[in-house]
Amino acid sequence: xxxxxxxxxxxxxxxxxxxxxxxxxxxxxxxxxxxxxxxx
Numbered sequence: 001x002x003x004x005x006x007x008x009x010x011x012x013x014x015x016x017x018x019x020x021x022x023x024x025x026x027x028x029x030x031x032x033x034x035x036x037x038x039x040x
Contacts, residue, residue, distance in 0.1 A: 005013070
């Protein structure tokens with residue numbers, strides 16, 4: 001089902017995507033840092 005998106009919806013979707021991506025990066029960075037600390 002394809003719905004036409006208004007500019008407002010698209011803007012909020014982009015903002016939500018950026019927030020999710022930044023959260024994922026922070027979690028990944030913390031995970032990698034923990035591994036490096038434990039491995040050293």
